[in-house]
Amino acid sequence: MHTNSAVLFNENTSFTYVDVIVPLYLKNTLTWFVPSQFHNGIAVGVRVEVQIGKSRRYAGIIKKIHQDKPANIEVKPILNVLDDRPILHEDQLKLWAWISKYYMCTEGEVMIAALPSHLKLSSETVVVFNPDHEVDTQTLNEKEYLVSEALEIRSELKISEIQKILDSNHVYPVIKQLIDKRICLVFEQMNETYKAKTETYIHLNSIYHNEEVLETLVNSWSKAPKQLDLLLSFLHLQRTQGDVLKSALLKKANASPAVFDGLVAKDILKVEKRQVDRLPNLPKEFNINFRLSVAQETALMQIQESFQQFPATLLHGVTGSGKTMVYIKLLEQFIKKGVQSLFLLPEIALTSQIIRKLRDHLGGHVAIYHSKFNMSERLELWHKVKSGEVKVVLGARSALFLPFSKLEFIIIDEEHDASYKQQDPAPRYNARDAAIFYAGLVNAKVLLGSATPSLETYYNATTHKYGLVKLSERFGNLELPDITTIDLKLEALDAGQSQIFAPLTIDSIRATLDKGRQIIIFQNRRGYSPYIICNTCSWIPKCTNCDVSLNYHKSSNKLHCHYCGSTYPLYKTCGNCGNQDLLQKNFGTEHIEENLETVFPEQKVARMDTDSIKGKHSHDTLIKQFEEHKIDLLVGTQMVVKGLDFDNVGAVVIPDGDSILHFNDFRVNERAFQLIEQVSGRAGRKNEHGQVFIQLRDTNHPLIEKLQKHDYDAFYNTEIQERQMFFYPPFSRIINVQSRHNDAFASKEAMTIFCNFIRQQYPQFVFGPAQPVINKVRNQYIFECMLKFQKNRQIIDGIKSAIETAVVEVLNHPHLKRTIFTVDVDPL
DNA sequence: AGCACGCCGACT
């Protein structure tokens, strides 16, 4: 009787199970049981080693600890506990869960994006040569022979290496044969990839610490003069600097490692390996050596008041208003309070100027985190953030996932920037929106900053969901730049020298250069991306399905829609006024650079776009050269806009304004206004106020007037009205659904079935497919539809579950089984 | 993402 009840007790209550997130695409979290020896070691947020499938092992994160045995499956045990304390906080896991739900991906996919890869261990199958077995080459086929040959030489191979040897992904059958023939063995190896960085320090053997003994040694030195030289340089270094680094010594003495090894072999010098930080350890001091202007001071106070009232506050500050200075003051306050802050930037690799400013003023309190960092550096920062040592993290979107212990302040600079949204691999999350959610979770304050806020943020601010603080005055009372249009319908392009600039533009450039000022030429296209415009009435041919401008393709001599792929014959006459004066616009940054070099041969011209910026530092170098006025004319794409403040730019030239005003994007005006306003802001800083020259034909475009007045509110108001006219319910959500399939017809059919299914359930909210898109990407045809609806949590949840059902519905058709759906949620 | 299983065509 006792035995029975003991068994029952054990089976019912003493088994502990853990739900573990593994870095895989899994719809449901899987459960493992915890053997008794690990009971004390587990906690939510601790990594455990688990087996998944036949042999593969992963480091997963414990999400939940419970006693519920999963029904109908045999539960495997966890193999190991990898951490003695959680590597992240439960709030982080809540953020992961929210992201996976809101952006419709799995938590495993969030984990892949969130953890530095050194924390995401997985096993790799390693094939080892069996030395006890004679290879009988007779019994092997060609592939088996190749592998066994390689094994005999290398004795150990990874699966990926075998794939390379055989030039095929199908290597398992071969390995299986080799195992059967007892030529090799396999095992799973967990790869711990992080290695602490060490530096080698050198000490003198302690017996020579006695001066006399040392003197005797040096004086009685007979052979090996190089070793003596090295020893003497060592003694000198030690006396002047204290601890001596091996690398420093060898460099200073210009000696080879062999000479050094000789001294070590004689036991004169001793080697010590010391662990060091990869991250620079700057002194933790402030250097607030500036004073805020009255306007900035007021803004700062308003922000602090707003923080009492709102979870998030928008700082709408014109370019050059010195938002960064306000940020620094706020960060200083939070650092002094002893809490952590996060400073998000769209593409941090491109914004070394802000990094420099923060480092200058806040010193070692600031750490930087972005994708160009290597994984070891990221892991070290991870731990420093968790321990609370680092107070401010300046980072790109992935910095949001760092394990902050007491985060109270998040700055999202340039909040309108599209690169906050991760596009390609899931999770397709917007770091701005996720950060606002996360701030709510941990009770942190959010400051959104922009000169050209996104419409949805501005809407939230004007409807008092967020606080709103304006900084509408440039620092030092500078005026905003004058925007001058140069009407290309009146000003013929300079036919002799330049196909790109009108003589008037060239004169303006020359005048600016003569004043010793630099110039930025902004063209939003690399290479060649032409479109067509009527020289008389500035009509631009657009796709009837998609309402985006058509691109001329020389190869087919037709007009192509880059959205839906449909083609149109080349127009001979204008579809609006009937004139035959249609112009092909045809230049990108390269062309402009070349052209400027001929027009201004004495000036230094440089180009900044993704083609000309290759390495990690070439961008920095270019900016430095420009700052030091080694470059007079800088031609660039959007890249020149991002986070750059130059003091000596007299003018900005936009040679092809029409291409911006008629963007290939359905949110045409929003992007156009933002771009032109942002790029205009680069003109005129410390010096007299700047000039902007826009060459264009469509001079009556309604945005121009608003841009000239820098009137964001006017732009915003008309944009809202327009959206209502086009049935975009203002401030709703869009869900973008892509179907892809190797077969264009199947992809299209899948999308049609999908859309019909959604329409049945949500006829009132869904206006789709709004943009029938067919793209051919890597042999896969993609169709897209956009679901737009009023923002409302219940509706969003309902639509998402309808989407899931619709996807299942589509995949039930045998010929559509191989359709891949991707879903993407965004504010509109 | 791996890895197994199972269906179908090519070949002893």
Next chain:
DNA sequence: GTCGGCGTGCTC
């Protein structure tokens, strides 16, 4: 009749 190519589905 078997081998192996590849598509399909599951992983606690």
